[in-house]
Amino acid sequence: MMCLWANAGMVILISMSFTAVFAASADEWTKRSIYQIVTDRFALGNGSSPSCDTSEKKYCGGNWQGIISKLDYIQSMGFDAIWISPVVENIDGAMSGDKAYHGYWTQNINSLNANFGLADDLISLSSALHDRGMYLMVDIVVNHQPQTFDYSLLQPFGGADCFHSECFISDYNNQTNVEQCWLGYSGLPLLDLDTENSTTVNIMYNWIKNLVSDYGIDGLRVDTVKHVRKDFWPEFASSAGVYTVGEVLTGEVGYAAPYTEGLDSILDYPTYFAVQKAFINGVSGDMATIAEIFTEAQKQYNHGAFYVGSFVENHDNPRIQSTVSDQSIVKNVITWPFINDGIPILYYGQEQGYQGGNDPANREALWLSGFDENKPLLAQIKNLNAARKQAISYNPSFLNNPVTFIPQASASSTLAISKPPLLALLTNGGSSSTESWSIPSSAGLYNANETLVDVLTCDTVITGSDGSLSVTTSQGLPKVLMPAKSLSATGSLCSTEAERSSGANRIDHQ
Structure with a gap:
């Protein structure tokens, strides 16, 4: 079967006259502070607080209207941008007993995930953010789709030839193996999109252009970037026309740096690992490692470290407090993203002191916290955001001078x-x-x-x-x-x- 643009049964994103996106450049994003949300686990639009067992890996009910209802909570901490889970339609059934509540198992890139709401709800979220002077970042997946054994379900791709032949990644020192073999395993296979195929490439470039314009998206977090050939990314980023920050999972600055040429920048995983090593190990950790790694990032990344996403927690890694109970250490770790050259990113629940370990335990329902605004970490985060904004206002060179x-x-x-x-x-x-x-x-x-x-x-x-x-x-x-x-x-x-x-x-x- 040839890789054709499959139109049958396909839901096309409706082009509409929409409010212009706020930012088309990384420079505008450097002034921002980002709050990361797992949409299904943040808030429900009806204000309810259902039980949510993370071990079950199922939908708990969070949606885009729920995010709208809690924008006061987010903004009161000083955040002026949010990063939300992938918005496209995911497989409806279970894979190995798990549901696609996280948004990373794409079925149709040209349709939205009905579990999170309708098109009007996503547009309303974008509009509500823009009315507050806030930005919307959406997570996207280019590299893979779940194997359903019915290729006709994976719209708009027309068949098996749109994907690389089956082979699971076995050698992370072999870049071809990393880029053209599959993530997952036999029980949970993730088909690897053939981004050497010109038809597939054109589909993806057109899709991202339409997604951004149709829903007023201001920036993109790009999943599994190192699993796609590097020369795919420049035109993809150009088609998007907004800030792009990619996930390149590595602790090596030299490996990560080339990806800052194709996209605006990356999530700063090398420094993340250095921070974890220095603090999680307590007094046996070496703080000097942070300075060494970050200085290398400043030297090797395109645009230095000014465009990177700086973080200490996210949905893929254990929360700090799953291994560290000493609140002084926790407060030190949380400070890091707000005082370096990068764009601060805070993972939802960090402000509430959540303690989830490895996925799925680190994807807790935030509504179970009652959105308590009296937590000490929340107060610290509010002060850190305020300090960074005051520094930007006071010193015109703040965003351009390296630490x-x-x-x-x-x-x-x-x-x-x-x-x-x-x-x-x-x-x-x-x-x-x-x-x-x-x-x-x-x-x-x-x-x-x-x-x-x-x-x-x-x-x-x-x-x-x-x-x-x-x-x-x-x-x-x-x-x-x-x-x-x-x-x-x-x-x-x-x-x-x-x-x-x-x-x-x-x-x-x-």
């Missing part, structure tokens, strides 16, 4: 990260530790006797007569310092300290 790491005597247990006007001081020592940092005057960060505010607590420290800084923290808590003069006396972030220094001179931005 630097200031060497510390205790390199294995402390990290000092400078991105003026932010100075983040992190430690993996835990709640029983007392840690110290020293910022020499030669770093050139501060004036003599300058007041700095820890935006996580609103406590203050003062630099020495030569502009140097010495800071000690108890209970292993992180600090994010900003000059008091960089804060707004009318804002929500440590405004009292800002008012006290309202007469101070602002930093020179020349």
Whole structure:
């Protein structure tokens, strides 16, 4: 059977006059902070809170109307963009007893997943976000579709020739094997789309152009990018016309870097693994590894690390608190995405202290938390978002100047990260530790006797007569310092300290 564009029974996305997307460039996205949502597990439009056993791997009822109903909750934490699960129609039956509640088992790319709502509901979500000045990122899958043994169901592809011949990936050191063999296993096979086939390629380029325009999508998270040939991606990204960030699952900067040429950027997995190693191992972890890996990313990624998605939890990896109970370490880890060069991404439930382990345990229903806004991690996240936005507003070069790491005597247990006007001081020592940092005057960060505010607590420290800084923290808590003069006396972030220094001179931005 030839790979033909199958029209029979196909549901075409309706072209419509729709509000223009907000952002067509990565530069616009660098100003944003993203809240990642597994649509089925976030909220129901009718406000109900059904039971949801993650081990059953079935639909629990979350939908696009549910997300709309909780935009106040998301925005109140300071997020101005959301990333939602894939929106296209998935297989309706079970595969190995599991349902496609996650959205990654595509059946028809030209139809929507009715479990999440109708076309009008997705359009309403996009419109509701845009009315608030927020962006919509949608997760997409190009690489694979589930094997249903009835190729006519996998629309709009016409037959087996649209897919690579059956072979499961056996050698991740062989790139051809990675790109042309299948993910999954015999009990759960995922057909690998033949992206060397020109018909298939044209289908995908046209599809993504229409999906973005029809539903007012502002950005795309692209699944399993390394399983598709690299030269497929530039035209795909051009067809989309919006920011594209790809999943390249690797801890090696050198392997990941070439994918930042075809797409706008990638999720920064190499640094993620370094962060996990440094913090999850506690005092036996080496904080210096974070600086080493991230510095390599800055050097090798196209556009440095400014366009990457920076994260410490997601739907594919265990939550921090599945292995770490020390809340001081948790607070340090959560701080990382908000104080480096990348675009911060927070996985839903992290703010509520969720503790799910490996998939599917890490895909808990958020409605079971009651959307409690009094949680300590939620308060910290709100402050981190506010601090980043204030830094962007105060320093016009904030988004373009790379972070630097200031060497510390205790390199294995402390990290000092400078991105003026932010100075983040992190430690993996835990709640029983007392840690110290020293910022020499030669770093050139501060004036003599300058007041700095820890935006996580609103406590203050003062630099020495030569502009140097010495800071000690108890209970292993992180600090994010900003000059008091960089804060707004009318804002929500440590405004009292800002008012006290309202007469101070602002930093020179020349």
